[in-house]
Each structure stands twice: as C-alpha cells, then as structure tokens.
Amino acid sequence: MTTAEEIVEPSTAEPRPRRVRGLLGWVAVAALVLVVAWVGLQVTANPPSATRSLDPEGRNGVGALALAEILRDQGVDVQVFRSRTDARAAIDDDTTLVMTNPYTLSDEALAELMSPADRIVFLSTGSHLLGELGMGDYAPGNLDSVDADCAAREFADVGSIRPDRLLEPAEGVMACFGDDDGAAVLIDDTDGAHTTVVDGTTLFSNAYLAEDGNAALALALLGQTERVVWYVPTLADTDIEAQSPDTLGDLTPGWVTPAILLLIAAGIAAALWRGQRFGPLVAETLPVTVRASETMHGRARLTAKAGDAAHAARVLREGSQRRLARRLGLTARATSDEVADAASDRLGIPRGTLQSVLAGPLPLDDPGLIEFARALADLEAAVEKTLRTRRSDE
Template identity: 75%
Template sequence: DDAGALALAEILRDQGVDIEVHRSRSQARAAIDESTTLVMSNPYTLTDEALQTLTEPAERVVFLSTSTHLLNELGIGDNATGTLSAATADCDVAEFAEVGTIRADRLFTPADGVQACFGDADGAAVLVDRRARPQRVVVEGTRLFSNATLAENGNAALGLALLGQTDRIVWYVPSFADSDIEAEPIDTLGSLTPTWVTPAILLLIAAGIAAALWRGQRFGPLVAETLPVTVRASETMHGRARLTARAADAAHA
C-alpha cells in the first residue's frame, strides 16, 4: 500500500542486493554477518538490552524511523525543531554524493562526532555515527521511503545509498509477538490501599449488622391500635365550607 516500503525493497533486489525479512529477533541476529546491513524501523517492542543484543554482530545498522527514547539510547543526537524545504547532502559521506535533494519532515540535531547530512548542525535529516562499531544511521524514512513518495526528489537514490552498501540486508520488522517487554500490572484500588483496610471494613460491616439486630429487638413487636375519633365526611365538608366563607373566597365556595 502507499505506506509500505516494498518498492524500495524491489529496487534493491534489482541491484543484486539479497534481502531477508525477519519478524523474530533471534532469527534476525543469526542471519547477520560481517557483510550485512541491519535495517529496522523504531524497535518499540524491544527493551534496550534486546536491541543491543540484536545489533551487536552487525557492521551497519540503519534505523528508518526513531523515537526520542531511541535517540537517547543510541546517543546519536536529539530532535530538532523546524522542517526542511529542500537540501542536498552537504556532508563528507561519499554514498550521498549523487542523491540530489530531499524534503524531510523531521530533523535531528547531531551529537558530538556524529555527521549531519541533508541539513546543518542545527537540524539534519540523516545522522551517520561512525564513532564505534556498528556504524549507525538514523533517518525518518516513514514518508521518504514509502511506496507513495519514493519516486519524489532523491528519495529512491537516498534509499539505495543507505541500504545498498552491502550485498545482504537483514530487515527486522518489530512486532508485539516478538516483544521481550513484560506486561506491568495495572494499579487497582485494592493494590493501592494498605493490607489492613479490607479486614477493617469487614469488621465494621459485621459490627453494624450486630448493632442493628441488638437495637431492633428492644422495640418488641408492633401493636395495632384503633383511632380514638371517627370524623364524618359531612362534618369535614361543612368545616371546609366555613373556612372558605371566612376567607371570602366566593368563587371557590
């Protein structure tokens, strides 16, 4: 569909790049060797330890989307404000020399020692971190590399430059089925109250029932009594008439 990246994958296959798609992090890690680029979107279903284990054997890791937490975990940079109208690489990365211009909708501020491409030090669309192994690249490619916009500007060329540097690509797709994040229990009223509260409430209820039974028995059974006076209806009628006449309410009378 428009949001997928199958078109980019097919272009890479046409260039002779072998692409393996894995939804299991253990299988993806086993498929990585020294001539492999590990590609993934933001691994929101993995803990930091699982992500480090997955990326450890890779030579290059390309993140096609990222979160603020991932940026902090990688130590590669921070989010930058503003947008990018159109920019060329303007950095010392040979792969980007023939990309042309791109229009990114998210920018990053690079950390010290990280190369910023397609922008400047205040905000760039691509960050390349070569300070340690594996080499890590961050780009917000959700729109750039989608099937709907891949043909715009230099998007396809940028995808080839990022992912076509090795003969093999291991493309890991994060999913909750492969998550190692343990579910946390939801706080309830019972879990937030002290342990003595429930027994105290039960004790108060029992004491209230006992007090009701104790006081209720002191009144004894109900006694039926007859009314001391019987008032005829005619007397009531005459009395109401006298009250009406005294009030001079002729219309009502």
C-alpha cells in the first residue's frame, strides 16, 4: 500500500537569489542611514571645541586648563584676557605676560602689548615671531631627552624634557634644554625685558603636562611672579585688516577689455558676411539610383567572404517565412511554428514535419547551407503548387 508520504512529489520551487541579494542591499542601506544618523547626533550633542591650542580655559587634550589650575594652586593669580587692550591695562611691575604665537596681531599691536611688561613668555612661536623678536629661528633635528644645561637659575630643578622642535638662538640669546644644534627654550634680556620663547604646544597641553619635567618647566616659566596675565589671541581681537586678493580684472590693463569687445564685434560681423555670401541651402536629389538587386548581391558577397553560413541561412529562412506567410494568408507577425503548421495543413502532411526547416538549428558550413536552401525552395514550390491547383480546380 502506498502511503501519502511516498506519493508526494518533491518541491519544484527554485531558490530566489535575486530576492535575497535585494534584501541584503536594503539592509545595507538601512545600516548606512543609521550610522549617518548616529554620527550626526554625536556631532550635534558634542560640537567641536571652540578653544584653541594652549587655551587656559580649554578642557580638551590641546588646552592648557591643567597648567592654569596648577599655577593657581601655587598661589599665582592667573587672569585670562581675550582683548589685547584689557590685557595691556592689567600688566604691572609684578606680572608675567603669557601668550601663544600672536598671529592675529600686527607687529605694531604686538609691540604695544609687550611694552609695559618686564617679563614675557611665548608658549608657542613661529618663524615670523622669532624674526620680529630677533631671537633666532627654527633649527633642524630633534632631541630625545635633555636637561637645562644653562645659566638660568629657575630651571635648576626642572629635570629633563623631550622638546618637540628645536630653536636656533641668535647672538646674545641664552639657549636652554638643548645642544649645539638647537634648544627648546630661548631667553633674551637685552632689551630690558625678560623674554622667553618655547615651542610648548605639546609640552604644556593637558594631554602631556604630566610627562617628564613638563609641569616643572611650566612652573619655572610662569611662576616667577605673583600674577600672570594670559592673553589668548583671537580673530575677533585682530587689528589686521582683511585684504581681498587681486582679481583678474584688477591685474588686466585697461586696454584689454575694449580690444576684446572689438574682436568679438569683428567676429560677429565676419560670420554674418560670410554666412550669407552663397545664399540659402538648396535641397538636391542624388543623381544615382541604387537598385535593390545590387544591394542584395553586395550583401551576399560580404556574407560569402566572411564564411558565415549560419547568418546566410537565417536570412534565407526569414525571407521564405515572410513569403510563405503571405501566400498562406497569415499576418506578417506570424511565428515560425504558425507558418510551419499552416504549410503542413496546406500540404496535407502531419504537423511538426516542417519545424526542423522553419524553426530548427541553422547549418554551419557551406554544404549544409546548400541543402538548407534547397529544402526552403522545395517548400515554397510545393506550397505554390497547391495554390495553383486550387485555383485551377475553382
């Protein structure tokens, strides 16, 4: 006895990899949208810090809030100013003026800010600032770990540091924490003010202040007076007027524009003059007529030269199919099977007999092409003969 499980046929459902791939694509798109949305929320919730490098109020890794708090713990009054006018007014005899590279100030504004200060410390510098102060320039190379090795007494207990960049001292400038190639700290006492320059962008930042002797060096530089006036250069306090770059019109001589306009006018006039010289275009029929038979023979020669028997057989079968469909009263869109069935009915032979001729494989060599052409010609002749017989009988 045959059970129900034995007569159940296996499933013929085919897997649909396209649907799976499409689903995976939509999942990837959704994941990308979620990631972008999450990043946007993070940026909105935690906007980039507006504080700059070595800002005494900056809490991020490049800020200097830790240094300012250490100075306050040591009893130093740290006052932060973002206006050079207010900073200059706050300077007295027992004050250290501290700032990073004041790239937002002109040389005149910087000199005015420094004039009342007896002790000045630049926590970062640049080539222009070093040249303006006359204290030296940047030096190539670097040092792993160095001690003060200079006559400055405030650096006696600092220990060793790892300077980021070295400075080459000018004549008469004291160099500390370095060697003959360069030093990390430059000190100048020649102009009546004690001016110190150090590239401490990394040394005095919140992220690296606790390493080596960085904190001790900062206290030695900034903790020699009871008050510290810390000026933070900003673009809002700049005295440098923005100058727009020269445009192409500013750099072009005055005679260029009229000359260009004159050339444009001359070109337009020449186009109008030459364009109407020969009058309007006249349509003219070709003097040569190409006959359809010549086109047919040309295509036949190309096909024979290429040796493409299959293409020639396809052309022959399409032509025979069109002629047979017209003779059998079928439409021009009749398929090969429909034409073969109609021809079989007309010839009185079983259906399916002519399928190999009108819908079967095409020959691939010249002998097969010849046999195929003869079969098509015989079929057309047989159908035409039946039509003539019917007309004679009528």
